[in-house]
Amino acid sequence: MTTNHDRPGSAGGTDEPGHLHGGPDEDYTPHQLAAMDRTELDRLGARYDGVEVLHVEPAAPAGSALDKKNTRQVTRWFGLGALFALAFVVVYAGSGWFLPSWKWSVGSSVWSSLYTPLLGLLFGLSMIAVGIGLVLYVKKLLPHETAVQDKHDGSHFDRVTTGATLMSGLDNSGLPRRKMLAGTLGLLGAAFGAMLIAPLGGFLKNPNTGNPLGTTPWADGVRLLRDDGTPIRPGDQEAGSLATVFPAVEGGDRAADAALMLIRLRPEQLENLRSPAGQEDFGYGDYVAYSKICTHAGCPVSLYEQETSRILCPCHQSQFDVTDGAKPIFGPATRSLPQLPITVDDEGYFVARSDFNAPVGPSFWNIGRLG
Amino acid sequence: MATNTVPGPGAPSSLAGKAAFEVDDRLIVAGPVRRTLNKVFPDHWSFLLGEIALYSFIVLLLSGTYLTFFFDASMREVVYEGSYAPLRGVSMSAAYDSTLNMVFDVRGALMIRQMHHWAALLFVASICVHLLRIFFTGAFRRPRETNWFIGIGLLVLALLEGFAGYTLPDDLLSGTGLRIFSAVFLSIPVVGTWVYFTVFGGDFPGELIIGRLYILHVLIIPAILLALIALHLLILVKQKHTQFPGAGRTEHNVVGNRLFPTFAGKATALLFIVFGLCAALGGLVQINPIWLFGPYNPAQVSAGSQPDWYIGFIDGGARLMPPWEIDLWGYHIPPVLWGALGIPGLMFGALAFYPIIERKLTGDTASHHLLQRPRDVPVRTSLGAMALTAYIVLWISGGNDLIADKFDISLNAMTWFGRIGFLVLPPIAYWATYRLCLGLEQHDREVLEHGIETGVIRRLPSGEFIEVHQPLGPVDAHGHGQLAYGGASVPKKMNQVGGARRAVRGFFKPIEAPADVQRQAELEARGLEAEQASRELTRSGRPSEGGRPQDPRD
Numbered sequence: 001m002t003t004n005h006d007r008p009g010s011a012g013g014t015d016e017p018g019h020l021h022g023g024p025d026e027d028y029t030p031h032q033l034a035a036m037d038r039t040e041l042d043r044l045g046a047r048y049d050g051v052e053v054l055h056v057e058p059a060a061p062a063g064s065a066l067d068k069k070n071t072r073q074v075t076r077w078f079g080l081g082a083l084f085a086l087a088f089v090v091v092y093a094g095s096g097w098f099l100p101s102w103k104w105s106v107g108s109s110v111w112s113s114l115y116t117p118l119l120g121l122l123f124g125l126s127m128i129a130v131g132i133g134l135v136l137y138v139k140k141l142l143p144h145e146t147a148v149q150d151k152h153d154g155s156h157f158d159r160v161t162t163g164a165t166l167m168s169g170l171d172n173s174g175l176p177r178r179k180m181l182a183g184t185l186g187l188l189g190a191a192f193g194a195m196l197i198a199p200l201g202g203f204l205k206n207p208n209t210g211n212p213l214g215t216t217p218w219a220d221g222v223r224l225l226r227d228d229g230t231p232i233r234p235g236d237q238e239a240g241s242l243a244t245v246f247p248a249v250e251g252g253d254r255a256a257d258a259a260l261m262l263i264r265l266r267p268e269q270l271e272n273l274r275s276p277a278g279q280e281d282f283g284y285g286d287y288v289a290y291s292k293i294c295t296h297a298g299c300p301v302s303l304y305e306q307e308t309s310r311i312l313c314p315c316h317q318s319q320f321d322v323t324d325g326a327k328p329i330f331g332p333a334t335r336s337l338p339q340l341p342i343t344v345d346d347e348g349y350f351v352a353r354s355d356f357n358a359p360v361g362p363s364f365w366n367i368g369r370l371g
Numbered sequence: 372m373a374t375n376t377v378p379g380p381g382a383p384s385s386l387a388g389k390a391a392f393e394v395d396d397r398l399i400v401a402g403p404v405r406r407t408l409n410k411v412f413p414d415h416w417s418f419l420l421g422e423i424a425l426y427s428f429i430v431l432l433l434s435g436t437y438l439t440f441f442f443d444a445s446m447r448e449v450v451y452e453g454s455y456a457p458l459r460g461v462s463m464s465a466a467y468d469s470t471l472n473m474v475f476d477v478r479g480a481l482m483i484r485q486m487h488h489w490a491a492l493l494f495v496a497s498i499c500v501h502l503l504r505i506f507f508t509g510a511f512r513r514p515r516e517t518n519w520f521i522g523i524g525l526l527v528l529a530l531l532e533g534f535a536g537y538t539l540p541d542d543l544l545s546g547t548g549l550r551i552f553s554a555v556f557l558s559i560p561v562v563g564t565w566v567y568f569t570v571f572g573g574d575f576p577g578e579l580i581i582g583r584l585y586i587l588h589v590l591i592i593p594a595i596l597l598a599l600i601a602l603h604l605l606i607l608v609k610q611k612h613t614q615f616p617g618a619g620r621t622e623h624n625v626v627g628n629r630l631f632p633t634f635a636g637k638a639t640a641l642l643f644i645v646f647g648l649c650a651a652l653g654g655l656v657q658i659n660p661i662w663l664f665g666p667y668n669p670a671q672v673s674a675g676s677q678p679d680w681y682i683g684f685i686d687g688g689a690r691l692m693p694p695w696e697i698d699l700w701g702y703h704i705p706p707v708l709w710g711a712l713g714i715p716g717l718m719f720g721a722l723a724f725y726p727i728i729e730r731k732l733t734g735d736t737a738s739h740h741l742l743q744r745p746r747d748v749p750v751r752t753s754l755g756a757m758a759l760t761a762y763i764v765l766w767i768s769g770g771n772d773l774i775a776d777k778f779d780i781s782l783n784a785m786t787w788f789g790r791i792g793f794l795v796l797p798p799i800a801y802w803a804t805y806r807l808c809l810g811l812e813q814h815d816r817e818v819l820e821h822g823i824e825t826g827v828i829r830r831l832p833s834g835e836f837i838e839v840h841q842p843l844g845p846v847d848a849h850g851h852g853q854l855a856y857g858g859a860s861v862p863k864k865m866n867q868v869g870g871a872r873r874a875v876r877g878f879f880k881p882i883e884a885p886a887d888v889q890r891q892a893e894l895e896a897r898g899l900e901a902e903q904a905s906r907e908l909t910r911s912g913r914p915s916e917g918g919r920p921q922d923p924r925d
Binding site for chain 2: 030031033034045046048049051053054092095102103104105116117118119120121123124125126127128129130131132133134135137138142144145146147148149150151153203204205206207208212213227244246253254255256257259292293296297298299300302303312314315316317318328330331332333334335361362363364365366367368369
C-alpha cells in the first residue's frame, strides 16, 4: 500500500472509534457473524428491524415434478412477453417498410386502421404477460413467508430531548427576549412574502374597462352574415327555420359573444308571439333574432324544436320559448336570451339596429349594474 | 467502522460482495437498505388500490412526456394542411393542428395519446376507489388524518389536472367545457368577473388560456402531485400499514410479507399489469377522437357532449339546479355557482374534515392501526352510502340527455328524477345501509353463539326436527358458543372451516382426478396437525387469510 494511512478516517491507520460508537457491530463480532449461515444472518438482521419470520411454507423442492411444472409455466409467460414485445417492434418499425403503410386517412386500407389497435394489443399483452409471469413466480416459485413487524409509537425520550435541543437553541438566539428584533423579523417576513406575491399582479385585468361584458360586435347597421360570409335577405329562409349568423365585422364569426340565431317564425307562431315590454319592434316581419349564447353557462343553444317553439341548450338542458321573448321555461337558466333588434338596409339585407338589449351569456355579480 | 476493507472473517469473496462492500464504505447504506427490504406489508387485495393509482401516474408521466414533444400549446390561428382530408383547409388553433399532426402523422403517437387519456381515467378512478376503501374501513382515523387530508388534496388536483389535460387540444368538445368553466368563474360573487378576466387574460377565450393550462398541466400540477405522492408514501412508510383484525394481528404489529422478494414481486407485477392494461385500452378502445369533433368554435356545439367521467357529477349538479338566481339590489348570484362550485366544494370539504368531525362526534381520540369492518360502524357506513348515492344521482344526471335519448325518456322527466332523487334517495340509502349493517352484525353474533348451520336435519326421539349447528369454539352448558366477536370475518359455511375438500381444478373440464385431490387433502391435513403444536399464530399458518383455513396450495 502506498497511501498514507496515518490520518484518522482512512482505513488501516491508527483510527480508533470514539466512545460514542455503538450498535450491532459491538454485539456481534465478525467471527460470530462468519459462523452463521445465510438464513440465520437474514433472521438476525430482520430482528434488528423489528421483524420476525413466523412461518415459511417452502416452495416445491428443486427438481421435483411440481417445481419443473411451475418453472415451465412461469417461463412460458415471460417468453410470451418477449414474443409480444418483439412483435410490437416488428409492426411498429416494419410498417411502410415490408408491411403496408400505417398512415390512415378516409378510405385507406384495412391495415392502416388496424395499426393502432395492433400496437396497443401487442404492447399491452407483452406487459400483462410479464405481470402474470411475476404473479405466478411469487405464488409458485417463492416460499410463502409470513412475517410480523413491530409497530412503534413515538418515543417519549426522542420528544423530550429534541424539544430540549430546539428550545435551548431558541433561548440562545434570545429572540423571545429581544422583542424589537423579533418584531422586525415578523415584519420582514410579511413584507418579503408580499414582495414575492406582488408580480402576480401582472395577471390582473380590469373587467370593467370599456364594458367588455356588456357589449358585443353588434351595432347599428352591422349586417347579418352566414358562416360563409354571405348576407341574408328576408326571403332567403323558410318559415320555421333557424340560421346561425354573425356580425359583418372583422373576426365576427369567431367572437365568443356574437353568434346570433335568426329565426323565421311560422304563421301560427307569429299569432302566438308575445314580446316583452320594450322589445315589441325588435323583430322584422316574421323574423326574430336572439343571442345563441346560453344565459346559464355560455354554451351555444343549438337545438330548435319548431313544433314547440323551444330552443334547447345541449349542455345543461335549459329551454327557451322563442315566441315568448326567449324566456327560460325549463332547466337551470334564469335569464331570457338577449334579443337583437333587426331591420333591413337599403339593399334589402338584414342589419342590426343596435347591440343586444341585455348582456350576452352567463350571469355574474354586477350584471345588473353594468355602466 | 473503517476497517471493513481489511481482510478478515466474513470478508466477501465474490465479486458482487466486494463491490457491495466498496459501495457501503462510501455511502453507508447497508443498514437502511436492510430495513427497507425487511419492511413487512400486510397482504390484502384492497391495499393494492392505491398502488394502481401510483402506477397509472407513472404511465401518465411517461406517456405525457412523450406527447409534449409533438404538442404546440398555442392559440395562434393556422390553416390545417395535414393528411386528414376532411379538415384540410379549415382554420384552427396551433394546439388543435399539432394534435391532429400527432395523431395522423407521427408513427404510433395515437396509441400513446389514447393510453395517456385512459391512464388519466384510471388514475382518478383508482384514487376514488382507494378513498372509499380507506373511508369504509376507518383507515383515516388517528394517526392517519394527515395522509387522508393529503389524499383528498391529490384527488382534487387529479380532477384539475385531468380537466386541464383534456382541454389542451382545443377541440369543439373541450372548448365547450372550457366555456362552462368560464361561466363558473363568472358566477363567483363579488370577484367573479375579475377572476374570469385574470384566468383568461381578458374576455373568453382570449389567446392565452391554452398556454396557461399547458404549463399547469405539464409542470405545476404534476410537480405538486409528485411532491404530495412522495409525502403520502413517506408518511405511509413511517406510520406503517393498517391491517384487518385477525389471528395474531394487534394494534402494535403488522403481519404479512416482507418487501423483498414477495411484496416487491407482487407490486412489480401489478405495475406491469396496469401499464399493459392502459396500453391495450390505448390501442384498442378509441377515446376522445378530436378529429371527429372539429376545432373549437364558440357558435357550435354537438348534442350529447360529455366531459370525462370524473367531471360528470359537476355537470350533473349544474343540470339539476333549479333556476334560482339571487338578485341583491342589482347584484346577482347565478345558480351555476351552487351546482358547479357549491356541490363539489361541499363534497370535498366534508371529505377533508370527516376524520375531525367523526372524532368530535364519537369522542374517539385513540390511535388505531386495526381496520374496522364497515358493518361494525353502521353510522359511518350509512353516511358513506348516503353521500355515494347523492354523488351517483349527480353523476347519472351529468349524462341524463344520453339516457333520455337511448331509452326514449323525456329529458325533463330525467331532470326531475335527478332533482327529487338527489333529495330523497340519500336518506333512503342511509336507512337501508343502517339496517343492513345491523343485520350483518346480528348474524355474526348469532353464528358465534349458535354455530354454523350444517344443513343436517336430525329428528329427535320426541319427534322434533332440529338442524345441527357446528359451534366455532368451546360451548357452555346450554350449548352457546363462548367466542367473542373480534372484528374479523366470521365463517358462515362449513366449507370455510374445512367442511369440504377444495374444488377439483379446471376451468372447462377437470384437470385432476378427484381421488388425487382427496389424497392430497388428507396428506396436508396430517401435515397440518403435525405442525399445529409448533405454531403460535394460526391454524393455517397464514394469518393473512383472516384465520380461515386456506385452500391447499398447488
